[in-house]
Amino acid sequence: MIDKSFDSAGAAVADIHDGASVMIGGFGTAGMPDQLIDALIARGVGDLTIINNNAGNGEQGVAALIREGRVKKIICSFPRQSDSHHFDAAYRAGSIELELVPQGNLAARIQAAGAGLGAIFTPTGYGTLLAEGKETREIGGRNYVLEYPIHADFALIKAQQGDRWGNLIYRKTARNFGPIMAMAARTTIAQVSDIVPLGALDPEVIVTPGIFVQRVVEIGRESA
Amino acid sequence: MNRLNRDQMAERVARDIPEGAYVNLGIGLPTKVANYLPQERDIFLQSENGLLGMGPAPAAGEEDWELINAGKQAVTLLSGGAFFHHADSFAMMRGGHLDICVLGAFQVSVHGDLANWHTGESGAIPAVGGAMDLAIGARQTFVMMDLLTKSGESKLVEACTYPLTGLACVSRVYSDLGVFSVGAEGARVIELVDGLSLEDIRKLTGLPLEG
Numbered sequence: 288m289i290d291k292s293f294d295s296a297g298a299a300v301a302d303i304h305d306g307a308s309v310m311i312g313g314f315g316t317a318g319m320p321d322q323l324i325d326a327l328i329a330r331g332v333g334d335l336t337i338i339n340n341n342a343g344n345g346e347q348g349v350a351a352l353i354r355e356g357r358v359k360k361i362i363c364s365f366p367r368q369s370d371s372h373h374f375d376a377a378y379r380a381g382s383i384e385l386e387l388v389p390q391g392n393l394a395a396r397i398q399a400a401g402a403g404l405g406a407i408f409t410p411t412g413y414g415t416l417l418a419e420g421k422e423t424r425e426i427g428g429r430n431y432v433l434e435y436p437i438h439a440d441f442a443l444i445k446a447q448q449g450d451r452w453g454n455l456i457y458r459k460t461a462r463n464f465g466p467i468m469a470m471a472a473r474t475t476i477a478q479v480s481d482i483v484p485l486g487a488l489d490p491e492v493i494v495t496p497g498i499f500v501q502r503v504v505e506i507g508r509e510s511a
Numbered sequence: 512m513n514r515l516n517r518d519q520m521a522e523r524v525a526r527d528i529p530e531g532a533y534v535n536l537g538i539g540l541p542t543k544v545a546n547y548l549p550q551e552r553d554i555f556l557q558s559e560n561g562l563l564g565m566g567p568a569p570a571a572g573e574e575d576w577e578l579i580n581a582g583k584q585a586v587t588l589l590s591g592g593a594f595f596h597h598a599d600s601f602a603m604m605r606g607g608h609l610d611i612c613v614l615g616a617f618q619v620s621v622h623g624d625l626a627n628w629h630t631g632e633s634g635a636i637p638a639v640g641g642a643m644d645l646a647i648g649a650r651q652t653f654v655m656m657d658l659l660t661k662s663g664e665s666k667l668v669e670a671c672t673y674p675l676t677g678l679a680c681v682s683r684v685y686s687d688l689g690v691f692s693v694g695a696e697g698a699r700v701i702e703l704v705d706g707l708s709l710e711d712i713r714k715l716t717g718l719p720l721e722g
Contacts, residue, residue, distance in 0.1 A: 314560040314597075315583040317576060340597075344583075367638040368583075378636055387637050390559065391601030391644030398598040411605065411644045414678040416629070459594055460561045461577040466596040494596075 290451040292482050292503045296326035299476045299502045303327055303441055306359075308336040310397070310437075310468040311349055312444035315341060315368075318461035319348040320445040320478045322506045327443070333357045338397070338439055340390065340464060342366035342374035353377055362437065364390035389417060392434055394467060400436035401470025401499070409434050442472030446495070449479040450486075453500030454493045462494065469499040476502040512706040515687045522547040524613055524655055524685045528554055532610040533603070535559060535645055538582040541613040541655050557609060559600050559641040564592025581641065601641070604648025612649035614642065616656045616681075618671045621698035621718060623681040625654065626673035639676075646677035658686035658715070665716040667691060667698060688712065691720070 293299040300323060303309065309327070313319030328351060337358050342365075343350025352358050354373040361383060366374050377383040388396070389411045399407050408431035412418040422433040444465040447458040455477055457465055469475040477495075482505040515523065517540060525547035528534055533555045536542050545567070548554050556565040558580040565580060566587035574585035588594075603609050616627040628642045629635065646652055656666055667684060684691040689703035689712060700722045703712055709722055 315579065317560070317579050317583075365638045365640040367636040375636060385637075387639055389639050389643040390597070390641040391605055391648070394597040394601050395605075409605070410647050413647070415643060415675045417639065417643070457594070459575065459577040459588075460558075460579055462594055462596050463561050464597050467598045 291453045291497070291501060292451050292505065296322045296478065296504050296506070297329065299323065299504045300326045300330060300443070303330060303332055305332045306334045307332070307441060308338065308439040310338040310439040310442040310464070310472050312442070312463060312465040312468055313339060313341075313348065314460065314463040315344050316348065317459075318445050318457075318463045318465060320443045321348050323443040323476060323478050323504070324348050324352060328352060328355050328357065334359045336360045336362065338362045338393075338437055338468075340364055340393065341368065342371050342385075344368060345370045350374070353383065356382070358383055360384040360386065362386040362388060362393070364388055364393050387417060393437070394464070396434055396437040397464065397471045398467045400438045401467055404436060406433055406435050408432065437471065439468075439472040440474065442468040442475040444468055444475065444477050446477050446479045448481050448483050448488060449477055449500070449503040450483055450488055450497070451503070452485060453477070453497030453503055454488050455479070455495040455500060456488055456492060457494055466495050469495045474501045475499055476504065478504050478506045480507065481505060512688075513704045515704060517543060518546075520655055520685055520687060523690065524653060525549075527653075527683075528611060530554065533557060533563070533608065535604070535609055535612040535649065537612065537614040537642070537645065539615050541615060542582065544613055544655070557600070557603060558586070559604070559645070561595050561597060561600050562586075562588060562592060563595070564589040566592070601644050601648070604641075604644050607648070607650055609649045611651045611653060612645045613653045613655055614645060616654045616666065617673045618666050618668050619654050619656070619681050619684050619693060620668055620671050621693055622695065623679045623693045624671050625652070625676045625681050626671040628676045629674045631674045642676050646680045651683070652681045653683045653685060654681050655685045658688040665718070667693075667716050667718065669718065688715070
């Protein structure tokens, strides 16, 4: 019997190693898998490359990872916010590397990794600082920039419900990067409010099929 | 001269958004446009974090922090609205499905180049978000901005000096002093506020604008 459910967030992240690349879902705090991140912090590993839309908000989630000095590099689209003080301090101290990627290119590069594409030509960023030094091509009269996929060792995402085969549904705008990160990482770990019996999720509305998910942890509704 | 305030600017932009349009309103000033879209017009507001059919802010105490807009403010979803992931969201822009986006700007060139993401100051932490995707992805990109900086320099310029967000992507500029079209043909005045002449606007912008 295949059962991808894990008893605790700690057990689910127990093999994330120093130097790992880790995608973390969430747009701001919506969809941020706080309990998985707390478990990752508790593991004590560092030198991580983090892929997230932002670079932390307040004290939770990615902000806490940065505060604890665990992040070597962050790949994101929008690091600077009113409550990104832990990133700001690390960046100004030169202790964190930043790769700034336009948000749609970030999504497209993650999706390309999940879909097994070697690269993509995207119109976004053409002629700007963020395309400097990159290969470009004119296709059908429009200019494009060559961008490479973003793969990761792990993805930590948050969903509303999952089952023991790893099928997932999400809640409202907390969906954001979850479905594409699940496809792009070698090991995807989802924290969910509830693990439901097989068949309880309507197959017509499953957003992420279980093939993209290796581990599911029930966090419960109160804390999720 | 009858300079428009921010609400009047938002009202002016709203007048040009037709029924049935799929629209993304950028963070900051453009979000005000939503307040002036007539209720009898079906207009679909997209927010790039993953919703279409965005409604107004919820009542205090009714916020759901998993239902937010791109500015990370609590919003609501209209009946018929939908959620989707980020790759679909940006496909809506890049794929040319979004009719209009309204963005703020530091500068817009007469040819429609946009600078709105980075001042280029050394030491500033850069952040781009969805600005570059929106600018070049929507079928029409409207800019909403004060025409002059606080020190009186025109933000409608011959060529942008700030780092670019996108090339030749803006079609229209809605400002406190008037509305302008920009593009391959250069800039043209569509309308000026009461009490401002073509001669005045040429002086203020330093551009050889025509009506």
